[in-house]
Amino acid sequence: MSLALFAEQLLNGVQFGVMLFLMSAGLTLVFGVMGLINLAHGSLYMVGGFLCAAVAAYTGSFVLGLMAALTGAAAAGVLVEMLVIRRLYHRDHLDQVLATFALILIFSEGTRWIFGSFPLFLDVPEILSGPVSLPLGIQYPAYRLMIIVAGLAVALGLYLLITRTRLGIRIRAGESDREMIAALGVDIAWLYTVVFALGAALAGFAGALVGAIQSVQIGMGEPVLILAFVVIVIGGIGSVKGALIGALLVGLTDTMGRFLLPQFFATFMENASATTIGSALASMLIYILMAGVLIFKPQGLFGGTS
Template structure:
């Protein structure tokens, strides 16, 4: 494998990690502040992707498609929180899992009813098509590089929101002692709705960005949701910094594993067998990484002890 190809795969892993961060950031906020296991978070990712495809089809604007994805996912998230999730905060985690799993089925069937069973496609805007030359003569997709930039910008924005603003102060306080901030006059119900809508909007944005790389179809959010849970376990529940670190680790591990392991096995066996075995082992690497992190730091890299 050449050095240029390795650098390209590192960038691909970073892009994948940034996409996972957008999913995991909302998930870790919801779980950290509300203590809620939300299996339907992947459905909000799907809602964002379908909303983006629909808005892009109506307007021809990719920027409006991104805005539409966030608005649609945030509205769907707020509606779900007000009608269903709000009744689950005092229930145990099993009830939360069952209820949010039912939401997955509802979202999937509603999306299939509205958009049909066939995949939709979201085109990369003309200004972001093609490649850009990076230092060292590396040719890399301009759109994927834009995803990396957007993800990092969102990470900085979330950090500033949580650490420097009044709403961020309330979110941090709600994570540590929700009864106390309720006693101080903060409307905890409104805070929960805002946090849930924010997490949903980030998931919707992630779905819209990925929708221009792969097809937009029913059920596309569930595989990403599993990886997002791995990310927050590795990074530490409730930590935005941990979500970013965990997402990048998972993205790089998965991408480089799928690239390098077939090459390693290909040095002493047939190419077809090496590809099969390498791909199988690569899919296990992120779970091995998670187990290794939890072995030495059970709360995750940036989780609270």
């Protein structure tokens, strides 16, 4: 195994982790501030992918597709929060799970009705279609490198938003004591709507970016949503920093595990099932990682911090 191939897989793990961060950052904000379990978050990821693919195909502009994904997912988030979610804040988590699961079915059938049942395909922008030459002789796809840069830029923007702005102060206060900030005159309903729209926009942005790597199809958000829940459990509920660290850990663990373990077992086991055993163990690694973190840090790595 060459050093260049190993480094390329590391970059793939970082890219996967950054995508998971975009998905999980909004989810952890919604849960931390609102105390809401939103199973429909993956549907907003799907909406972003479909909107980007449709608008990019119609206009020929990937940038317009990204803008449509961001605004469309945020608008869908506002409508969902005002029409459905707002009635669930004082209900128990079982009611929230049932209601947001129903939203998954509504989004799936609505998307099928608008865009059809067949997958949509989103082309990588021509300017990002080739490889980029990196040190050690690595030829890495420019588009995947752009995803890494964009995700890290979003992480920096979220950090500045939460730590340096008045809105960020209200978000952090809402995580700590929502009754107190409501008593101080903050419009808590408006704050919840803004947080939910921000989370929806991030999910839509992630779906749009990934749509150029894989096909955009019905139900594409649910597998990613499961991984996003793993991320926020590892990182700590309500912590954007925890979401970033947890997402990178999950992305690197999953990617490097699937790359290294089958080769390891194939090298030291001579039977035909060696590669299969390695692949099966690799698929379990992120859950083993989550269990290990919870044993020593039940609140997650950065639980209770922003």
